[in-house]
Amino acid sequence: MMYLFAVLAGCLVVLSMVMNSQLSRGVGVFQGVFINFAGGLLTSLPVYFLYLYFGWEAFAETSPSTPWYAFLGAFLAIAIVASCNVVIPKIPVVFSAVLIFLGQIVTGLILDAVMAGSFDPYKAIGALLITAGLFVNAKIDAESDRADAAVGTKPEAVGIGPG
Amino acid sequence: MYQASAMAIGTLITLMLFANGALQTAFGTSRSLVIIHATGTVVLMAFLLAQRASFKAREHINPFLYSAGAPGVLLVFFNVTTVTSIGLTMSIALGLVGQIVASSVVDHYGLFALEKRRANIKKVAGFALIMAGIAVMAWPRAES
Numbered sequence: 001m002m003y004l005f006a007v008l009a010g011c012l013v014v015l016s017m018v019m020n021s022q023l024s025r026g027v028g029v030f031q032g033v034f035i036n037f038a039g040g041l042l043t044s045l046p047v048y049f050l051y052l053y054f055g056w057e058a059f060a061e062t063s064p065s066t067p068w069y070a071f072l073g074a075f076l077a078i079a080i081v082a083s084c085n086v087v088i089p090k091i092p093v094v095f096s097a098v099l100i101f102l103g104q105i106v107t108g109l110i111l112d113a114v115m116a117g118s119f120d121p122y123k124a125i126g127a128l129l130i131t132a133g134l135f136v137n138a139k140i141d142a143e144s145d146r147a148d149a150a151v152g153t154k155p156e157a158v159g160i161g162p163g
Numbered sequence: 164m165y166q167a168s169a170m171a172i173g174t175l176i177t178l179m180l181f182a183n184g185a186l187q188t189a190f191g192t193s194r195s196l197v198i199i200h201a202t203g204t205v206v207l208m209a210f211l212l213a214q215r216a217s218f219k220a221r222e223h224i225n226p227f228l229y230s231a232g233a234p235g236v237l238l239v240f241f242n243v244t245t246v247t248s249i250g251l252t253m254s255i256a257l258g259l260v261g262q263i264v265a266s267s268v269v270d271h272y273g274l275f276a277l278e279k280r281r282a283n284i285k286k287v288a289g290f291a292l293i294m295a296g297i298a299v300m301a302w303p304r305a306e307s
Contacts, residue, residue, distance in 0.1 A: 002245050003301075006254045009241035010261020012234050018275045019231035026224030032231075034211055037203035039232020040239070044196040047236065051193035066189040069182050074203035076179035080172060087168040096169050101259060103173020108251035111181050115250075123252045126300030130256055133292030140285045 020081075033081050037074070094138040094145070102131055177255065180246050187243035195243055196236060256297050263290065 016036075024032030051057050088096055105127045113119040186195040211218075245254040273279030 002249045003253075003257055005241045006245040006249065006257035007261040007264075009238055009245060009254070010258035010263075011265035012238035012241065013258065013262050014265035014269060015234050016231065016238055018269065018277070019228055019234070022224060022275065023228040023231050026220050026222050026228070027218065028216065028221070030207060030211060030214075031216060031218055034204070034207040035229055036232045036235055037200050037207055039230055040200035040235045041197070041204050041232070043233045043236040044193075044200050047240075048193040048197050051191075057191045057193055067185055070185035070189055071182070071198070071202065073179050073183040073186060073199050074206060076175055076182060077203060078206065080175050080179065083168065083172050083175070087165055087172060090165045091169055095166075099166055099169035100173040100176070101255075103170035104177045104255050105173075105252060106170075107174040107177035108180075108255045111177065112250045112252050120252075122302055122304065123300050126256065126296040126298075127252065129296030129299060130259065130293045131296075133289040133294075133296065134259070135289075136292060137286045137289030140283055140289065144283055 029081065029085055030078075033078060092142065094141040098131065098134045098138050101134055105131065177251055180242055180251055180254065183239065183243050184246035184251075187247055192240065192243060196239055199239060200232070200236070253300055256300055260293065260297065263293070 020032055020036055023035060026032075027035065091099070109119075109124055109127060112123065183195065183199060186198060189195075190198060242254070245257075267282050269275060269277060270280040271282045
């Protein structure tokens, strides 16, 4: 079930990215992100009341101590959008996806190891294979873009690929 | 230089997933969804007001794009529930598969008024490597 959720999250990343990039083109980058968060707030409030009404989630009487970094999620999301706007246009699109994934998975491996208190070599080998696969496909994309350019068809390099 | 910056963006994405997961652990799923979106709304509102940014649309866009936040909530919901149960690495790896499938479909059919980009059959090679990587990650093994 959780595996399915994780795959669906990836699908939603694409949907979210396409919608937000088109929204930003119309209203401006940070205005677009604001509309995204405000719409998210308007959506999450009824979701919260549904949870309350149906008692889907038991809230502890005393909430456990919350680490300070737990509140950084929204700030990081804004930082990510801002830095994407600066960095992505400056590197070949097909490879930016590989680099972003590499940064993601390496950080994930480190944090998972810290949280679990032990390093999982299976996950590291898996990550290596996945990165290799992404790189192979990025190469194939780069080649077909070059071929398209040679025949004169406009290469639509700005894919919405993984990232 | 910019290559390193792209990797740093990846690091930020994982840190965001980690932070949101920690919030879910402390406050529960539904409350964390509200907190995350309220924080972002307030911070960006303050930023845009300070910048005296205009909210007038520069060009006509499909009104349905204004609802981008709704699938975003579902996305954060999936993120916080998976990260806290199967861990960051596995969630990121499986999320990549979802991204590849969804972006291939969008590109192949030219959805969202994007230019059609036919799927390249050669890319099955890379995809096979990616699935092999996930199989290794999920390989049943003695509890460590």
